[in-house]
Amino acid sequence: MSQAVVVPTDKLSITKKQQGCYVFSRDQLTAISATIQKHIGKLPTVTIELMNERSITSDNIDELLKDPFIESSRISSISYSVFEYNIPNRVSVRLRETWMAPVSYEISGERNVCLALEQSITSVIGASKKWYTWINVHNYPGLLQMAIVFPLAAGVGILVALPFSKAGDAKPPGIFFFVFAALIFGIPWASGKVIPKTVFNFGRGRIVYERISSPPKWFFSAIILGLLATFFRDEILTAIKSFF
Structure with a gap:
């Protein structure tokens, strides 16, 4: 059997x-x-x-x-x-x-x-x-995050400190490190806030979705911020200088 x-x-x-x-x-x-x-x-x-x-x-x-x-x-x-x-x-x-x-x-x-x-x-x-997954730096491994954030922070720090150097100011290194340190923490924070990893597109979550759903709004907002920064350049530099 x-x-x-x-x-x-x-x-x-x-x-x-x-x-x-x-x-x-x-x-x-x-x-x-x-x-x-x-x-x-x-x-x-x-x-x-x-x-x-x-x-x-x-x-x-x-x-x-x-x-x-x-x-x-x-x-x-x-x-x-x-x-x-x-x-x-x-x-x-x-x-x-x-x-x-x-x-x-x-x-x-x-x-x-x-x-x-x-x-x-x-x-x-x-x-x-x-598609905008690549914009949020938190989607990258730790070392790659630093490779993205550090050069950006350093570049902006140099651009901000350069006018003070040309004017003969003795404090551009301090200004550079202030901007650099602020952006090291600010870029990841802003990245997570502006481009959140998860949005539930209903209820209260719809407010977040509407904020990030229109890339043209980002583009024009960036232009407006750039124009304002250019227009108030002297005031911004004076405010930064007052910290040092």
Whole structure:
């Protein structure tokens, strides 16, 4: 009498973090939930954490995204999870506002299911990634960030200190280091504020989205700031000089 040989299913565990700048709509967030259900066979539990230190949880993401709290407070993170003992495959996906990796996920279980789910999740989330990802310096490794920020800060510091040097002022080195130090911290800070890594384009998050959604506004704003800086050049230099 022959006996069936039970071959254990290959197991796989995937843990990844993704850099980039993302804008998520309600439909895209719902699509992530549907993708997990398609591969795992169960709707994920979704938890939305708000900036006012409140959180709301449900497995019905459509109802969750209609919650009144969403309209009155910005979202800090959205998490999807399926962790049950009677289900062989598990998944956790997190989208959050941060200067670090805004997208992270963990998938474990049967090899084929994990690989298929990872590909689908990457595709759905990737559709929300924006072209201006390269502008935010926090998307680069630490050494590359310094390679970008330090030359910019040094260049601006030289441009600001140069007029004082030509005027015979004895303090251009101090002015240079003041501007250099300010920009070393200011450029990364401004980069994260002007080009946030994660925007939820609904509720209070729509305000942030409208601010960054129109590149021409940045262009004309830069021109206006440049004209103002040129017009008030002497006053700006005098104000900087007064610190030294």
